[in-house]
Amino acid sequence: MQERSPVFSEPALKERLLKPARDIRSILRWGYPKFATIRFVADHSQLSAEERHILTRVIMPPDKVVSRVRKKIACNGIRDRDLLLDGYNVLLSVDSLLKNEPMWFCDDGYIRDTRYYFSKAKQAEDIGEALDLVLEFISEARPKSLTFLLDAQISRSGELAGFIRRKLKEQGIPGGAYTSKTADFDLKTEGGKLEKQLVVATSDGIVIDSVLQVLDIPACLMEKRGNEPVRLF
Incomplete structure (x- = not known):
């Protein structure tokens, strides 16, 4: 590091x-x-x-700000909803929060970290605490189901998916964890289907632009813990 x-x-x-x-x-x-x-x-x-x-x-440009803000749902808004979670995006952001890295309030209303110079492969080996915190929040929010989607290109994603499935079973949270070679495409496709009405947990702007509703888990955790993001205004 x-x-x-x-x-x-x-x-x-x-x-x-x-x-x-x-x-x-x-x-x-x-x-x-x-x-x-x-x-x-x-x-x-x-x-x-x-x-x-x-x-x-x-x-963000003004048009992106308006469209993305409209898609963001409240932290208590996923009760009895199906939640699709952008695995590495959410877990690595929460890991940054736990490591006291700067968390930025972005113009489109979402919280993002900026540890761009660390490889996901290294970070992915040390996210157990982040996973526990996310699952604690999800358990309290009580969605109908929770599905983690992980990028298969990242080393040991299969092992992490298996570990998450065991955690979900232990905590009685309905759902699963899967890997995909086209994770972003899958998130955008599934999250954009009107008939499914999925909520997608992510801060990836490209994914947000293609889905219907978005949950910002790092922002919810920061609010719960009393953490303030860095604001450039």
Whole structure:
């Protein structure tokens, strides 16, 4: 794991990014493309690769903000509903929360972490505590069923799926855990079917854009634990 330089302490990082974030939002309101705008402002502000990545994760064009906010459901809104969970997306975000990594409140209303420079393979070996916390929340929220979907390309996903199935059985939560080589496609397809009315737990923007309703589990856990996200405004 890389050690962070003191310059990337949370308050200093927020202070450094506040003005670029405001500038980018102002330009986006005129309809300019997001990535070109971020690159232009980041170059002018001499931002690092990490800082650029944070801005990319946090800032959204106005049209995305409106459509994604409308899809977000309340933390107590999954009772007797079928919940499809974007496995690594949710578990790794909750793992970041438990490790006191910065959790960012993004323009579209979702919470995201930015540990982009760690490999999922390494993180996936150390998410037992995150899984326990997620299952505790799910048990209290009482959905009709819970299905974990894991990216098969990530090492040992099959073992993790089996472990999750055992956990679900132990805790009496109806559902299962599966791997897929096309996890994002499956999430978008199943979550977009009107007849199924699934709730999808994810903060992946591309998935959110294709599904009907979304649950932000990291945000729910932060609210329950009294944690405040970092806000760039």
